[in-house]
Amino acid sequence: MEPKVWQEMPPGGIILEAGSSRGVETGSWRVSRPVVDWPRCVHCMICWAFCPDSAFLVQEMKLVDVDLDHCKGCGICAVECPRQCIAMATETDVAAAA
């Protein structure tokens, strides 16, 4: 898409389209990522509620996955999980394992 000229842009840098970050990979600079021990997860949704990037994906009231396009690896989920079933793994280790 051709970037807009100044006369056609909304003022003050505001974005008029809701949820526009869906189209942008904001997790690309992540250093570590959450690794969930899914069999131990009780789907209490605390990680989902705390995640600042809405990166925990839910289907039919169950946590199903982490959206790694938007997770920036802050680790809040790992700290808050009452079952301690989320561990943070460095991207270097993940890459080495793959």
Place this chain on the structure above:
Amino acid sequence: MTTTIARRGTKRPPVPGTPVAMNGAALVAHAMRQVRPDVVAAYPITPQTVITETFSEFVANGRVHTEFVPVESEHAAMSACIGAACAGARVQTATSGPGLALMWEVLGIASGLRLPIVMHLCTRALSAPIDILCDHSDAMAMRETGWVMLVGENVQEAYDNAIMAVKIAEDPRVSLPVANLLDGFVVTHCMERAELLPDDAVTEFVGEYSPTHPLLDLQHPVTVGALDFHDYYMEHRRQQEEGMANAKQAVEHAAREFASLFGRSYGLLDTYQLEDAEVAMVVIGSAAGTLRMVVDGLRREGVRAGLLRVRCLRPFPSQEVANALKGVQRIGVLDRSLALGAAGEPLWSDVVAALATHGAGHPVTGWVYGVGGRNTPPGQFRQAFLALLDPATQPGRAGYLGLRERR
């Protein structure tokens, strides 16, 4: 050309005011009450404190239904103002010198987000050494932060500007924050005769604020403060400059409407005896009153002296300044602050640039006066006028009025 003070014999305006004896800070607080801001977040600092105190009393006594936020610092004050303005509120604040300096980071956010916040700036010297009295060091340091800057001369004009500032800021073609400058102590604390307009007339004059993209409009959600970078930042800056360019018309438009209702007329500039002047001074703020007296004295002696007071510091009315000074052979500029290490003082630099761009490029000599609240008696301004008439006086920095120095 315009005049600041309603002259004797002026026709009674459609909406007459009530004569009051009040200082500038208290009268500005009344203007704030009358324009009915949704939110005021402010922190007291001398000499602005009277505004915050008086206005918070109005809130406490139920005379205005504003959400008054007593914050912990000026950085917090401006940040709270920005948040409230993003939500879609009409917002005001007030500060002085070091308070403005503490706001600096967020001043640019207010203008960058195009939020029509109005701030009453009671000008004060910056530390160190510590000084609470008036000069324009604080205001001059904010010139490039993207705020429209109006400079009043006296109590009445500080009040009138406080009202017009709302209209200018909220004009959708402008949509920029506006600073209403009044000289610390000289205007904020000196009691003068002024006219307080009727509450409903002021409320009607400023009208209801309808924000373009308020965060609280849940039907039209927006993102505010997103990352910009090299691919959009330059365009957004250019948009701000367009708002500034439009502000010039908005200042004049608000002034015309104000004059038609309330009888006092203002412009981008205020000239005195300038039409046939051979020698003229350019100034901002309260010193203009003393200078008019000096001009009158020189005129009685046969010197064709004149005065140009700039009312709108940002956007700087370059073309208008050049036009006003077109016929003047010897021009002086009086700055109430130092631009340490610069080519010249702030107002001098603007005037020189305006003349170089639009005018005949007459020599412009600059003096520094009144820094840190130093009193400048009429005789010192008179000496500056006489020095301008001396062919030996060079353009550029001529020196300081009232400075103790070894000759």
